[in-house]
Amino acid sequence: MNGSLTHLGALADPAAFTGPVDLQNTPDETALAMLERMALIRRTEEQIAEMDQAGEVNCPCHYAIGQEATAVGVAQHLRPTDRGFGAHRSHSHYLASGGSVDKLMAEVLGRDTGASRGMGGSMHLYGADTGFAGSVPIVAGTVPLAVGAGLAAKLDGSGDVGVAYFGDGACEEGVVHESLNLAAVMRLPVLFVVENNLYSSHLDIHLRQPSDRVARFAESHGIVTHVVDGNDVVEVARVAGELIGRARAGEGPGFIEAVTYRWRGHVGPDENIDVGLRRSAEEVAAWKKRDPIARLRAALETRGLAAADIDGRLDAAEQAAKAAREKAYDAPWPPQSALLDHVYAGQGDRS
């Protein structure tokens, strides 16, 4: 044994994979729907960023702009009875699963009509009706919950899956390794989705781990693993379909390492180049050329779809984001009497 490790190589090189994505056999309508959903995530977060900059948002916001393809590709194969769990950067996972943009916008403004009745903010999103079981900012905290959801689905024989969305930094928490082990040994229907954006807060993965390729942790448990360009929504959807299909059929867990990059800083709307160790203006600019939305759009144009049809979908996303913002400004605050709701079991439950 020589102790060598494999690395991401070209997948972590922003100069690679900048061309149109390969549409494979994706039908036009499916591709357009994925484009619109990615645009909805981006335009919604751009609106939130403006509100954040204006001091209108009362909670820290972590933006997934640049990472939209992973959430949308995976959600392509999910159903409302599945249970997805996210972390601090989960606007994308919530919206990709069909969560309401109106409720997201109201939640970041702390309004009563929000996804968590205005009590949670950006990092505590909940979409019971769409299978988004919740996001929690404790890094890696929801990974074992997804395994529990997988165990419940297996015991119920429902064919549903638990999905854990987490980051490369979360892989440094022990509970991720316990979760992988348990899911593997019990052959649970769980999909682990790591968005490896190469940073945990301001720290480059090369300063934190001996390899930038986190799939090695799943491989060591014998879990079926795919390492993909996380900015290629078609490829993410393809591998997610395969792994979710296996999980539903009782063939055990799967693991996707989707290599991507966040365009904004760790938290807040700025690019935060100066607080990043190694993150430079040149690096951010290079990654913007691997834009998941532009690359899908280019593929659709190459296939011959009319620019007007594509623009129509992108405009619809922008209008939905803007309308949600206006509605959220007008939405009521939670009443003072609701302050202790959901704090103690059995008291003051308004649901």
Ligand SMILES: Cc1ncc(C[n+]2csc(CCOP(=O)(O)OP(=O)(O)O)c2C)c(N)n1
């Ligand atoms: C248990 C725990 N430790 C530390 C933090 C502080 N923290 C919040 S986000 C974050 C970085 C997480 O990085 P990663 O998992 O790669 O997700 P990303 O922010 O890149 O999406 C850290 C260290 C936390 N919220 N919870």
Ligand SMILES: [Mg+2]
């Ligand atoms: Mg990260």
